[in-house]
Amino acid sequence: MKLAKSILTIGVVTLFSSFPLFASSSVDKHTSEAIEHAIAAEKEGKSGKAKELLGHAEESLKHAKAALPEVSDSDQRVHVTESIRHLDLAIASAKENDAKEATKHVDEAIVHLKKVFNKHIVEAIEHAKEAQAEGKKGNAKGLAMHAEASLKHAKMVLPELKDGDQRVNITESIRHLNQAIAHAKENHAEVATKHVDEALVNLKKAAS
Numbered sequence: 001m002k003l004a005k006s007i008l009t010i011g012v013v014t015l016f017s018s019f020p021l022f023a024s025s026s027v028d029k030h031t032s033e034a035i036e037h038a039i040a041a042e043k044e045g046k047s048g049k050a051k052e053l054l055g056h057a058e059e060s061l062k063h064a065k066a067a068l069p070e071v072s073d074s075d076q077r078v079h080v081t082e083s084i085r086h087l088d089l090a091i092a093s094a095k096e097n098d099a100k101e102a103t104k105h106v107d108e109a110i111v112h113l114k115k116v117f118n119k120h121i122v123e124a125i126e127h128a129k130e131a132q133a134e135g136k137k138g139n140a141k142g143l144a145m146h147a148e149a150s151l152k153h154a155k156m157v158l159p160e161l162k163d164g165d166q167r168v169n170i171t172e173s174i175r176h177l178n179q180a181i182a183h184a185k186e187n188h189a190e191v192a193t194k195h196v197d198e199a200l201v202n203l204k205k206a207a208s
Contacts, residue, residue, distance in 0.1 A: 027071055030066045030070075031063070031064075032161075034060045034061075034067065034113050035110065038106055041102075041106045042106045042107060045094075045106055048099045050093075050098065050099040053090070053099060054095065057094060057106060061088065061091065064080055067080055073119070079113070079115045080112070082109075086109040118157075120154070120156045121206055123149075127147070131180065132197065132200060134146060136193060140188065144181050147177050147180045147192070147196060151174060151177040154170055154174050158171065169202040173200075174199075176195040177199045180199065183195065
C-alpha cells in the first residue's frame with residue numbers, strides 16, 4: 001500500500017513539474033509561427049499586396065491567440081494581447097485593400113511578438129551577466145551555476161529560431177557556455193569568464 005502511494009505521489013509530482021515545460025514549449029512554438037507569418041505579411045504589404053498580407057496576418061493571429069492562454073508572465077501577456085490587437089487591425093485594413101495601413105499594424109505586431117519570443121534570450125543574457133560578475137570575483141562555483149542557467153535558456157530558444165544569423169549566434173553562445181561550465185568545474189575562473197564574455201557577445205547579437 002505504501003509503495004502504491006509512493007508511486008502515485010511521484011507520478012503526480014512528475015506531471016505537475018513537467019507541465020510548465022510543455023506549456024513554455026507550446027508558447028515558443030506558436031509565437032515562432034506567429035512571427036514567421038507576420039514577417040511574411042509585412043513583406044507582402046510592402047509590395048502593396050493586401051490580399052496576400054491578409055492571408056499571412058490571419059495565420060499569425062491564429063498562432064498568437066493559441067499562445068495567449070499558455071502565457072503566465074504578465075508582461076508577456078500584454079505583448080501577446082497587443083500583437084493580437086494590431087493583427088486584428090491589420091486584417092481589417094487589408095480587407096479594405098489598404099496595404100500601407102495594414103503593414104503598419106503588422107510591424108507593431110512583430111515588435112510585440114519578438115519581445116515575447118526573445119524572453120529566453122533575455123534570461124540567457126541576464127544569467128550570463130551574473131556568471132561574468134561571479135567570474136570576475138574568482139567565484140568559479142557561482143559562475144558555473146549562472147552559466148548553466150544561461151545555457152538552459154539558450155538551448156530552449158535554439159530549436160524555434162528561423163533566422164540563420166540568430167541560430168549561429170545562439171549556437172556559438174551555447175558552445176562558449178559549455179566551455180565556461182567545464183572550466184569552472186575545474187576551478188579555472190579566469191578562463192571560464194573569458195568564455196562567458198564570448199557567450200554574452202553572441203547572445204546580445206541574437207537579441208538585436
